[in-house]
Amino acid sequence: MIEKDMMPVSTTDGEGFRELIHFMEPGYNIPSRTTITTHLEARYKNKKAELKTQVAAANVALTTDCWTALTTESYITITCHYIENDWQVKSAVLLTESLSERHTAENLADKLNQSVESWGLTGRVIACVHDNARNIVSANNPARVSWKSVSCFSHTLNLAVNDGFAAAGVSRVIAAAGRLVKHFNHSTPATKALEAKQKQMQLPAHRLIQSCKTRWNSVHDMFGRLVEQRWTVCAVLSDRAETKLTDARTLELRDDFWQLMEDIAPALEALKCATTVMSADTEVSISNTYPITFSLINTHLKTADGDSSRVAQFKSKVRT
Incomplete structure (x- = not known):
């Protein structure tokens, strides 16, 4: 059990665990930590020998x-x-x-x-x-x-995406969106108020997602969730019973920030899809490298007529 579930050896010292074992088999003596550690080390040697053979x-x-x-x-x-x-x-x-x-x-x-x-x-x-x-x-x-x-293809792609964020000024939007999400995720009253507004506006009861530099595609997830919950978030910020005016002024996102989050979504979606496919651990992925790169450069990251200047800049930098 300890090996399969990766539990600490100290589990066997727990009062509840001992009561459970005693209930199932009163005559069973639970081995000491030292004995269990010895068994685990023996299991490790056997497993290592098996893997060496494989x-x-x-x-x-x-x-x-x-x-x-x-x-x-x-x-x-x-x-x-x-x-x-x-x-x-x-x-x-x-x-x-x-x-x-x-x-x-x-x-x-x-x-x-x-x-x-x-x-x-x-x-x-x-x-x-x-x-x-x-x-x-x-x-x-x-x-x-x-x-x-x-x-790593996915890591290289992630670095290119971060270069795109910096070049197109998206980093400012990420920072502002991150502050907003942090406010809701670290404040119990704000969280409760958001839940109430979601119920009132019949929107999904979803928590906001915080982006993280080392977690690939987390900006895509943060933007997507904020756009989904835009009106509930704005409702909480504009409610003086829930949010102080000074906090609201600091946290409210500009209209062009909201617009950019919507406009950049298709490009981020394509990049997330590419990363997910290339991160598969049960399939050989090298044969996907050329088709995915070709498709990103020639389709998803190609500047379209309706692209705003910042989205066009982002696509251009990532493509390069």
Whole structure:
């Protein structure tokens, strides 16, 4: 149970858990944490041996990323992807480990090479897919590793979208919309007032969505939800019983901001669709790269007659 549900070992010390086990089987003695940890380590060794057998004859691709936990500890995760005899795409995490040393290209390359060697994959790694951070790009240089370095298509697309936001002045709208959403999501009275207005205006009872720089397509989701809830949001801001005049003046979005959120929606929708397709983890996605890029450049990001100047600027920058 602890292994399958990834529960803390301390679960077995819980009073409720012990009462449940005693109710089901009064004669059962719950093992100590030490015993359970020993069992888990044994299970890990068995699972690792099984996985080594599965990838023994396969050529694999790696994906890797460095990330930070809520405790501000740094980690690296390395995942391998391979195709079994029945043509099923399989994935397995080879390593998730704390990174106490500096994230230099040399240290990251050492970590990748050590992981590949410990799993017996030396000479059978075709490529490593990673983001565009300079250190991980340099770590996958042919001088340091024996496989091909591949920048993540979706991450590259996300960087292009952010360039478009900056060039077209959309960043100002994102910041203003973010402040508005934060007000509603962090204020219980504002949330309750929004729910009441949604009921009154017969609009969906949806929470507003906050955008996040590291979460792809979150600007699309934030804009879409705000446009959906525009009149309920405006109703709450204009109600002096719910929102102070000073707060309303700070939070209210200009008409041209609302208009831009509507106008840019089709382009953001196409980019979200492309990212979703390219982020699939159970299908081989490389064959989609050219058709998607071609379609974005020649159709969805092509300036149309009805585009406003800022939407045209956004499309042009992302396309470039």
